[in-house]
Amino acid sequence: MNSIAKTGVVTAAGAMSGTSLDGVDVAVLRTDGRQIAGFGRSAYRSYDAEERAAIAAGFGKWSGTEVDTAAQVVEHAHLAVLSEFTDVDLIGFHGQTLSHAPRAQGTLQVGDGAMLARELGVPVVWDFRSADVQMGGEGAPLAPFFHHACAQFIGAQEPVAFLNLGGVGNLTWVDPQVAEPQIEGALLAFDTGPANAPLNDLMQTRLGQPYDRDGAVARRGTVETGALELFLAEPYFAKMPPKSLDRNDFAEMVALVEELPDADAAATLTAMCAAGVAEAMQHCPRPPSRVLVTGGGRQNPVLMEMLRVSLDCEVAAIEEVGLDGDMLEAQAFAYLAVRVARGLPTSCAGTTGVRAAVGGGIVSLP
Numbered sequence: 001m002n003s004i005a006k007t008g009v010v011t012a013a014g015a016m017s018g019t020s021l022d023g024v025d026v027a028v029l030r031t032d033g034r035q036i037a038g039f040g041r042s043a044y045r046s047y048d049a050e051e052r053a054a055i056a057a058g059f060g061k062w063s064g065t066e067v068d069t070a071a072q073v074v075e076h077a078h079l080a081v082l083s084e085f086t087d088v089d090l091i092g093f094h095g096q097t098l099s100h101a102p103r104a105q106g107t108l109q110v111g112d113g114a115m116l117a118r119e120l121g122v123p124v125v126w127d128f129r130s131a132d133v134q135m136g137g138e139g140a141p142l143a144p145f146f147h148h149a150c151a152q153f154i155g156a157q158e159p160v161a162f163l164n165l166g167g168v169g170n171l172t173w174v175d176p177q178v179a180e181p182q183i184e185g186a187l188l189a190f191d192t193g194p195a196n197a198p199l200n201d202l203m204q205t206r207l208g209q210p211y212d213r214d215g216a217v218a219r220r221g222t223v224e225t226g227a228l229e230l231f232l233a234e235p236y237f238a239k240m241p242p243k244s245l246d247r248n249d250f251a252e253m254v255a256l257v258e259e260l261p262d263a264d265a266a267a268t269l270t271a272m273c274a275a276g277v278a279e280a281m282q283h284c285p286r287p288p289s290r291v292l293v294t295g296g297g298r299q300n301p302v303l304m305e306m307l308r309v310s311l312d313c314e315v316a317a318i319e320e321v322g323l324d325g326d327m328l329e330a331q332a333f334a335y336l337a338v339r340v341a342r343g344l345p346t347s348c349a350g351t352t353g354v355r356a357a358v359g360g361g362i363v364s365l366p
Helices: 049-056 065-082 113-120 130-134 144-153 196-207 213-219 225-232 252-257 262-281 301-310 328-341
Strands: 010-017 023-031 036-046 090-101 106-110 124-126 160-165 168-174 187-194 290-294 314-317 362-364
Touching: 010 065, 010 328, 023 065, 023 328, 036 065, 036 144, 036 328, 049 065, 065 090, 065 106, 065 113, 090 113, 090 328, 106 130, 113 124, 113 362, 124 328, 144 160, 144 168, 144 187, 144 328, 160 262, 160 328, 168 262, 187 262, 196 213, 196 252, 196 262, 213 262, 213 301, 225 252, 225 262, 252 262, 262 301, 290 301, 301 314
Parallel strands: 010 090, 090 124, 160 290, 290 314
Antiparallel strands: 010 023, 023 036, 090 106, 124 362, 160 168, 168 187
16 A cells, blocks of 8 residues: 555554663554544564664764664564564554754654665654654654543543653643643643663663563662652753653663662662652642553552552553553554644644644655
8 A cells, every 4th residue: 555545544553662672562553543443463573682782882872883783773673573564554663762852963763764664565654753853842752642542542531641661751641621632731741750771771781681570679679768869859850841851861870879789779760760750740730530551660560569659649550441551652653653644743832842733754655
C-alpha cells in the first residue's frame, strides 16, 4: 500500500526504542487518529550487549562515527522485527533518541524512516519531534495525545494520570471530559525526572546486570537521605511545566551514590525516581483520581511501594484497566502516525509548551 486512507479506521504499527535500551517494541493499533478502535498483536526484539553498547556510545552526541553506528544498529533491529508487520496500513517509527537539548542543538532520533519504508513496502511516519522543537516546544513527551485517547477508551470520568517510567519518567495528567487533546485543559504533561536509566547504569556497571529485577537489590538497601535531599534541590523540580529531560541530564545522581554499597545505592536511586514523581504531582491542575503506571518501572515492586507511600491517590499498574504497560509507547506512535498522516496535531502548549498545536512527523512512502 503506497497511500494512506484519509478517513475511517486504519491499522497502524508503532515501533519504539527507549532510552533504557532494552530493545524494540512493536504494537498494532486500530484507530481513526482520534479514538481507539482496538488493539492488535505486538512483538519485542531485545538488544544484545554489543548492540546496547554501540547505541550507548552515541548518547549525548549529535554527529560522527558513533552516531552513524548507532543508527545502523537501530535500523537493523527495527527491520528485523517490523518485517513481521507488513500487513498494516502504515508504521510509526520513533527511532532512537541519542541527544535531546530542545533549547540548544534540538533533538536527535536516529534511524532512517524513508529507508524502512522502501525495505518494508509500507508507508512510514517518522521524525515526530523536530517540528515541535522548531516551533518552540520541548519535543517531549509525545505520548500524551494517546493517553487522552486511552482515558476515554477505558471510560474514565475523573482526571487520571499516566506515569511512564522508562529511562526518564514522564507524567500525563488527563481530563477525559475535554473532548479533544489539543483543547486547553485537556492535558498537562512533562518529564518528572530520571527513572530507570541511572539505576540500570548502576546495575550494569557494578553487577553486570541490565536492571534491578523485582527491586531485589534495592530491597536489601537503605536510602541515603542526604543524597536524596541533594537530588531534590535540583532547580528542575521547581521549574513549571512543560519541561523535558535528556537521559543524561541527571548524570550526577550516580555520583551522589558512588560511595555507597550496591544495595544502598540502588535503594537511593529508586527513591530518587519516586521522589521526582511526588514533586511532579504538585504541578497537576487538580489531583488525579489515580495514577496508572506504565513502562518498566511498574515491574519494580520496591519502586511501586515507594510511589504508593509518597502519593495521595491510588497507584496501579496500567494492566489493572486492561491496557498493556509494555506496549503503550509503541501503541502511542502507531496512534500518532495516523494523526500525522491525517494532518491532526500531535502536541500542544499543555504537553510540550509549543506555541500552537502542531503535527510533527515525516511521511515516507515506499
